[in-house]
Amino acid sequence: AELNIQPDSQALATAAADFIAEQVRANPDLSILVATGNTPMPTYAELARRVRAGELEMNRVVAVQLDEYLGVAEDDPRSLWSWMLRSFVEPLGIRRTVKLEDPRTFEAAIAALGGLDLAILGLGPNGHLGFNEPPSPADAPTRVLELTPESLASNAAYWGELPVPRQAITAGMDIILAARKTLLLVSGAHKRAVLRSALEDGPTPDLPASLLRRTPLTVVADEAAWV
Numbered sequence: 001a002e003l004n005i006q007p008d009s010q011a012l013a014t015a016a017a018d019f020i021a022e023q024v025r026a027n028p029d030l031s032i033l034v035a036t037g038n039t040p041m042p043t044y045a046e047l048a049r050r051v052r053a054g055e056l057e058m059n060r061v062v063a064v065q066l067d068e069y070l071g072v073a074e075d076d077p078r079s080l081w082s083w084m085l086r087s088f089v090e091p092l093g094i095r096r097t098v099k100l101e102d103p104r105t106f107e108a109a110i111a112a113l114g115g116l117d118l119a120i121l122g123l124g125p126n127g128h129l130g131f132n133e134p135p136s137p138a139d140a141p142t143r144v145l146e147l148t149p150e151s152l153a154s155n156a157a158y159w160g161e162l163p164v165p166r167q168a169i170t171a172g173m174d175i176i177l178a179a180r181k182t183l184l185l186v187s188g189a190h191k192r193a194v195l196r197s198a199l200e201d202g203p204t205p206d207l208p209a210s211l212l213r214r215t216p217l218t219v220v221a222d223e224a225a226w227v
C-alpha cells in the first residue's frame, strides 16, 4: 500500500482530491465507487471547488453508490443515496450514476461498466468497508445485512435524533476488492488503532479493511490518525 500522511484533514482533502483528479484526467469516463460518511466530505468539497473554478471536469464520470440503509426513502434525511447526490454527483456535474437497490441489478450494472476504476472508501471504527461488517471474507457479495452495534453507534452521529436503521445493503467485498484502484481516507485519532491494525494485522475477514492490502491501495490519512 502507498501511505500518504498529511498534517491535517484539510491537507488530506487536497491530497485526496489531487489523487482523484489525476485518475479523472487519465480517464474522463472513470467509474467510481463513492463512500459517504464524514471523512470524504472535505475531499468532495475540494473537488467541487476545482470544478467550479474550471480547473477540473468530472461530468463524464460514473458515480456508483457504495451502501444504503434498508427501507429508507430517497427523501428521508438518512438516505445515503441522497447524501451522495448532494455531496458528490450534483456539485461535480456528474450525469451517470448507479444506484444500489437490488444486488443482482447492481452487479449487472457494474459488469456492464467493465468493472470499477476507483473505489473511494472510509474506514469503519470496526474495520468495515461500506457496510461489510466483520467478518466479511474477500468473496462476500453485494447483500443485505444487519448492522453491528459499533456501526449503529458510529452512524448515530450523522442523524441527530433520528434512529439508525438496523439493516443495510452494501456493495460486496468482491466488488470493492476488484476495483482497479482503491483509495482509503482516514482522519482523526479515533481511527488510529483500527488503521494500524488494517495495515499490519491479518489480512483477515475479521477486519475487512485489511483485505484492501491485496489491491492497488493508496491510503491518505492525517497525522491524528497515524502519528
Ligand code: F6R
Pocket: 034, 035, 036, 037, 038, 039, 040, 066, 067, 080, 121, 122, 123, 124, 125, 128, 129, 130, 131, 154
Ligand atoms: C459510508 C460508508 C462507511 C464509512 C465508515 C467511516 O458510505 O460506507 O463505511 O465510510 O463508516 O465513516 P466516517 O467517515 O464517518 O468516519
